[in-house]
Amino acid sequence: MIKKYLLAPGPTPVPESVLLAMAQPIFHHRTPQFEALFAETAKSLQGLFKTAQDVLILASSGTGAMEASVVNTTSPGDRVLVVNGGKFGERWGKIAAAYGLVVDEIKVEWGTAVDPAAIAKVLKAHPDTKLVLMQGSETSTTVLHPVAEVARITRETGTLLVVDGITAVGVLDLPMDELGIDVLLTGSQKALMLPPGLAFVALSEKAWKAVGASKQPRFYLDLKRERDNQQKHTTAWTPAISLIFGLHEALRLMFAEGLDNVFARHDRLARATRAGAEALGLTLVAPTAPSPATTGIYLPAGVPGKLVGYLRDQVGITFAGGQDQLKGRICRVAHLGYIGSFDIVTAMAALEMGLAKFGARLQLGKGVGAAQQILLEGMPAAPAA
């Protein structure tokens, strides 16, 4: 008997009440019943993005929303700046190339955050840059990029700031309008605690102006057409109905907890994970700019990358491994979405026990104890005697 624990940075565990909401009988989407549900859900999404703009719901993975961000705001031959500090930054470059854009790239050392001054420098050299394409949280390197600082630069220019918030929205506070993010997007299977299948994207006024001028070919991902429909509480194409049932419930859960509490929980779980790893003498992948969504940990000398597969297949604990140059060298422990204190206790205990099985010398319970010390912050005080 192996119980399964999903502690990878997406898909993340789905709460029971969301599963039940998605299990309700499908009803037709061209109905007042669906439109009412859709309207309520879209309004909650605005609260989550902290924007007065429409947050469009797409039946796609997060990559669909990344592509939509590019194809709706550019024309072939336009210049864009890609912040490439990992696998997802790299993806921005691939999408831009697929649509005939001229790509400037800032290569960021894996495990570190982009320096906003480097972005300012490129924009000064190339004031015709249409988009800055970056991640809020770069999942592959477990790095948090300084979105607010970058927005402070772009909002003084004609350049649009496009933020892939796939492991950032709902994890930390990223108030779109206040910061001046021009395009913010995310997917369903991360902090939104849903299965994969939905993506969300919102555009600033400045970005919508660019949509008007854009000459990229597009059809399924045509955001203007989506907005026209969604302002009437329906979608251009068939929506993923059951996922929207789930989305409605997931947003209800997030607002019931309170967004500030949601953000504080993610921060606490991330700090506990880092404290646990450090107590075990392990090295963090992103010590200076760690993401609150997921923590990358270098495996100690002598422990092979197959630890991750062993824990997943033989112990029931799904962490993520590393990609490209980090392949086989790290383990990524995620703590976003429907994750609580005892998931971190489980993660740390499993990591310790897995390392022990692979011959690492460590004191069982030491990492757990260090994590517990921080997790205590999330427990209410004991009642008076």
Added chain:
Amino acid sequence: MIKKYLLAPGPTPVPESVLLAMAQPIFHHRTPQFEALFAETAKSLQGLFKTAQDVLILASSGTGAMEASVVNTTSPGDRVLVVNGGKFGERWGKIAAAYGLVVDEIKVEWGTAVDPAAIAKVLKAHPDTKLVLMQGSETSTTVLHPVAEVARITRETGTLLVVDGITAVGVLDLPMDELGIDVLLTGSQKALMLPPGLAFVALSEKAWKAVGASKQPRFYLDLKRERDNQQKHTTAWTPAISLIFGLHEALRLMFAEGLDNVFARHDRLARATRAGAEALGLTLVAPTAPSPATTGIYLPAGVPGKLVGYLRDQVGITFAGGQDQLKGRICRVAHLGYIGSFDIVTAMAALEMGLAKFGARLQLGKGVGAAQQILLEGMPAAPAA
């Protein structure tokens, strides 16, 4: 956001595949379809009880099966011997009294097991004793009683040994026919990993002879009538259909794991829990005869019984408290049914953190680490490099 963990000695967590089995559309019970399912399920129950006798399925809680055991095998005025070492032993006495039986009682100090010699002595003094009524595992005191040794005594006499196996069947090996248990019963919401609502009871040949002579009034709990029906793969009264869907799946899971592995898992989780408690300097309620189903732990001086309610309501961890003279003094951590290694890690971490919140001085992670050391036994060896 509070995730819930059910770590009380029943109801226990229900596996996802069992929940899904129970969610399938109801079909009618007087059909070949139901009879086929019922026949297969009843056969698996015989494998679990390790008996060639019919294991009857009742739509009742475990107490219904306790009462059935008494009313089908006695007549008013009969003499019975009750082993009373806790709340459930006490219940045997109440049932016997309700049916006009003459009750001898062996009072067993809470936290200790019955001495088989004491039973032998009473049976020698009163050879007309019809039943010995005992628990396999006394949940209220977390004690394991020596059923095999008691059976060795009763099987040489005309007395029937009736064992409440509610937190024993499926937890440890209790081979009914081999040991010579005359009546063995259990409920659905313990090691069988189901919601409450079903009970199971099997009778030896010797017990069925007593059924023939019994003059107690009975109707719903008439086991002869049930046997006549269940041998035809149906039930005397309307069965709890969805629970039987779940039972079929739960038994499939248990046999897929392998009964020996199920028993070894319970033993390992129990030893880990005890090791964790002892590493924290806590005192066990039943140190000499601990049950593999649940571990009773005395709260340290200065920590009030409200720890249990605090962990349940404010942290999401449901342990059981104490009853009667143990009320407010102990915490019972259950480890039966759909419970794995990381549930014990969670239990121990929560206990440590709860104690810390109530001002106990302890090293966080110390109990967890001691538990982990034993839980490592349940993890496969790491693959070769």
